[in-house]
Amino acid sequence: MDKEKIITDWFYQFSDEIYNFLLYRIGKTDVEDLVQEVFIRAMNGIENFHENSSPKTWLYSIAKNLATDEIRRRNRKKWKTFIPFKANHEPSSDESPDRLLQLNEEKKMLYEAILSLRPSYKDVLILRGIQSHTVKETAEILGWSENKVRSTYYRSKKALKNRLGGNIHE
Amino acid sequence: MSNDKLDKKMESMPHAHLSPKQKEKMLHTIINQADTEQKPSWKKAGGWLAPIGSTFAVILFAFILIFPNANDGNQASLEENGPEEISQTENVLSSIQLPTGTDLYLLFFITVMLIAFILTVIIRIKHKIPYDFLSVYRHVNKTHKRGELLLILIFITITLLSFFVFSYREFYVLLSIFCTILLGYRSYMEFKHEREEKEFMISLIWGSGWFTLFIGFLFFTLHITTFDEVIANYESVNPENTQVIEIENNAWNEDATSLLDEIITKEEFIIEDKETINDLFSALNTMDLRQRIMQHGDKDNYYSIYFKGSDIYAITVYEQYLSIDSQHYKVVGNNIIYEMLENGELD
Numbered sequence: 001m002d003k004e005k006i007i008t009d010w011f012y013q014f015s016d017e018i019y020n021f022l023l024y025r026i027g028k029t030d031v032e033d034l035v036q037e038v039f040i041r042a043m044n045g046i047e048n049f050h051e052n053s054s055p056k057t058w059l060y061s062i063a064k065n066l067a068t069d070e071i072r073r074r075n076r077k078k079w080k081t082f083i084p085f086k087a088n089h090e091p092s093s094d095e096s097p098d099r100l101l102q103l104n105e106e107k108k109m110l111y112e113a114i115l116s117l118r119p120s121y122k123d124v125l126i127l128r129g130i131q132s133h134t135v136k137e138t139a140e141i142l143g144w145s146e147n148k149v150r151s152t153y154y155r156s157k158k159a160l161k162n163r164l165g166g167n168i169h170e
Numbered sequence: 171m172s173n174d175k176l177d178k179k180m181e182s183m184p185h186a187h188l189s190p191k192q193k194e195k196m197l198h199t200i201i202n203q204a205d206t207e208q209k210p211s212w213k214k215a216g217g218w219l220a221p222i223g224s225t226f227a228v229i230l231f232a233f234i235l236i237f238p239n240a241n242d243g244n245q246a247s248l249e250e251n252g253p254e255e256i257s258q259t260e261n262v263l264s265s266i267q268l269p270t271g272t273d274l275y276l277l278f279f280i281t282v283m284l285i286a287f288i289l290t291v292i293i294r295i296k297h298k299i300p301y302d303f304l305s306v307y308r309h310v311n312k313t314h315k316r317g318e319l320l321l322i323l324i325f326i327t328i329t330l331l332s333f334f335v336f337s338y339r340e341f342y343v344l345l346s347i348f349c350t351i352l353l354g355y356r357s358y359m360e361f362k363h364e365r366e367e368k369e370f371m372i373s374l375i376w377g378s379g380w381f382t383l384f385i386g387f388l389f390f391t392l393h394i395t396t397f398d399e400v401i402a403n404y405e406s407v408n409p410e411n412t413q414v415i416e417i418e419n420n421a422w423n424e425d426a427t428s429l430l431d432e433i434i435t436k437e438e439f440i441i442e443d444k445e446t447i448n449d450l451f452s453a454l455n456t457m458d459l460r461q462r463i464m465q466h467g468d469k470d471n472y473y474s475i476y477f478k479g480s481d482i483y484a485i486t487v488y489e490q491y492l493s494i495d496s497q498h499y500k501v502v503g504n505n506i507i508y509e510m511l512e513n514g515e516l517d
Contacts, residue, residue: 004201007200007201011197012193015188015193015196016185016187016188019186019188032192032196035188036196036199039197040200040203065366069367072364075308101185101186102184103183107179107184110179110183125180129177129180157173157176157177
């Protein structure tokens with residue numbers, strides 16, 4: 001099959017999921033460019049994609065790596081001085097996604113608590129907790145063993161509970 | 171709150187959707203950009219103008235430093251010695267083909283730095299590592315920042331101690347060790363924490379460059395030569411050809427009010443006795459020398475030895491150093507010739 005057609009199919013199937021993942025992972029609303037970049041990279045590297053693995057987990061792993069790079073790039077940007085330079089993904093706004101997702105006070109608190117955790121905890125909470133991926137899928141996306149996914153998910157929930165304290169109504 | 175409740179809360183988190191219009195637009199961009207991204211991008215070449223420009227500036231600066239340097243050693247005294255000596259000096263200078271002393275250090279430094287720079291440019295283009303023009307270096311994490319700060323403090327302390335306590339003047343050797351360690355540490359931290367940024371390759375190249383400089387400097391500073399080897403280029407400097415030797419004892423005048431009073435001549439004498447000339451040469455031949463950069467403070471009291479009729483201009487004997495044709499050498503062990511001159515054994 002033509003690679004443009006494959007990417008188009010994948011785009012219509014998974015773009016919303018990838019968009020959501022990036023939205024939660026980066027904590028900013030301007031992630032459309034990154035969604036595009038995920039599919040551009042997939043299209044350029046489609047020859048390396050093994051037919052027997054899942055395109056969804058492959059796209060997610062690209063998105064995860066891109067998100068890591070993007071967060072670093074944005075942190076690095078704080079250090080830039082003197083001359084503004086062009087970057088591939090200049091943030092168009094600093095609006096937080098809680099408005100876009102229309103989060104109520106309680107969910108906003110949960111969302112902010114997730115964002116404050118370490119990257120590996122964030123990854124596993126978004127993939128397992130919010131997007132309900134299976135342990136196997138999460139392990140494939142993150143490149144971890146299934147046991148590591150289970151233990152990290154457990155620890156991240158514990159850390160999340162500590163972060164929330166008694167702030168969430170039962 | 172129980173784990174189940176937390177799971178439910180997370181599952182109930184809302185999901186955003188891209189509108190069909192947005193999707194159409196994005197898909198169009200993806201199909202178009204995927205084609206263009208496959209070709210290597212040379213558009214960012216403009217960003218390279220800054221480092222290339224700075225390299226040329228460094229080379230130019232080095233040339234300005236090197237060329238006047240080649241003449242400096244003799245310029246000051248030429249006026250006193252008339253056209254004969256000037257032409258002799260010019261002959262000597264034209265016979266020197268390879269850079270020596272400070273020039274060699276500079277040439278070695280520039281060559282290594284230039285190779286390292288070219289390598290970094292190639293690596294950056296090959297691995298598409300962005301170059302941030304005029305950006306401040308951002309450390310990988312706080313540990314990295316503290317580690318580098320600690321290294322800088324250690325370097326400053328060691329340099330000050332070595333200079334003031336142990337009178338160690340070879341600052342560039344310490345600098346090359348420091349830069350090797352700093353860049354090695356930086357590349358390790360970048361490799362460990364920001365591997366996908368590939369910046370560690372750049373730090374590794376610069377680190378290797380400084381390590382090469384360190385090895386080179388070590389070779390230059392530890393390499394022992396002899397008087398015989400140094401004067402091998404000047405065939406006429408030997409006891410047979412030398413008929414007259416003129417010796418001038420000079421000292422720096424600490425109370426000088428003008429440039430002309432800076433050096434005072436304490437004593438002047440001429441040696442014509444063949445036996446004394448032979449003694450002087452045999453004393454010079456027994457000395458082991460190491461090429462060094464001389465500081466102003468090492469020049470308190472010195473003797474200038476002029477070999478009349480030879481193609482070498484002068485040898486200057488300092489307490490710990492020997493200067494031959496404007497290159498400086500530190501004497502390993504006792505400076506026999508200085509002691510002989512101080513004790514009046516050659517008068």
